[in-house]
Amino acid sequence: MFKIQTLNKIDPIGLKNFPLDNYEIASEFSTPDAIVVRSQKMHDLELPSSLKAIARAGAGVNNIPIEKCTDKGIVVFNTPGANAHAVKELTIAGLLLASRDIAASIEWAKTLIGKGDEVPALVEAGKKNFGGQEIRGKTLAVIGLGAIGVLVANAAQALGMNVLGYDPFISVKHAWKLSRNVKQAEGMESLLANADYVTLQIPLSAETKGFINKDKFKMMKDGVRLMNFARGGLVNNEDLKVAIESGKVARYVTDFPDEEVLKMDKVISIPHLGASTAESETNCAVMAVDQVREYLENGNIVNSVNFPSAEMERNGGVRIIIANKNVPNMVSQISSTLASEGMNISNMLNRNKAEIAYNIIDIDRKETDPVITEKLAAIEGVIMVRVIQ
Structure with a gap:
């Protein structure tokens, strides 16, 4: 029986994807197998040794201690794209x-309450103070072409805007979804120099904190309109004020x-309404739950922010998953340890991400002796070992 702890209120439609015959769900557990969280800050929380996974029902993971989780072999998931349409619309x-x-x-219109029959005339006289401009024919710079950025770029283009996109790390998957009418900017300076509007669709990290600052403002047109529906901290407040x-x-x-x-x-x-729709909260919860289930039951990893993506079909026997430091000779040591116990590897997958390597190993057995877990865990550099029967 897997124990799932929920922090914050998680959409019940998503939680229903945890089958009750194999999962127990509560907001309080001393030894949870996984945590599903939205925005609660976890940096000061103690992470129990039983914890195997944390799923953030949303894209941002600023509230989760990623480095600490990685050191403990805890896989952290997020749900990119689940709230994309909600953020696009906003x-x-x-x-x-x-x-x-x-x-x-x-x-201003509310100040006319009590004016009675004068309201229509006052409206006509006052509306000149609230003029604006049309977006049609104007140029929008979209910085970041992930799931949300692509949707925003396509929608703005459909509304008659000239759209320039900038993302040196755009994935093939997202590139396929981008309208061919969205033009690729050659660089940041040319992007900002030609934009009447700028929208940020990038994650917050140490590298992107204060991304829009006085240097970027110097590149922009006078009277530019800036939008940030990505993350707080991307714009330098002092430089913005100036x-x-x-x-x-x-x-x-x-x-x-x-x-x-x-x-x-x-x-x-x-007030942070980007993903605050019923549909978005359901989509995020469903995706988070499905990812946790796939990891706990099969060891497969999809949409992790600290571990590599890794998926392999089961062969019906025992599955061993191992996380280790991404250093030479680890696969050889793992294979030798299994061979010393008379275990034959029927299939194996090894993936790495930065300093972490992740292994999925299927064994031609229906069960294993607990001693193998101890021997594998004793290999220098191994962070986590789990056997899935």
């Missing part, structure tokens, strides 16, 4: 909010406001 709404002074005009005050940035729309941003003029702050 980003398109952000485009329109940045172009037309919709938010301010709505607030850019707004100088007129370099006409409008900043973000789904990740903080105290500094909330105080700025010409900023539209949305």
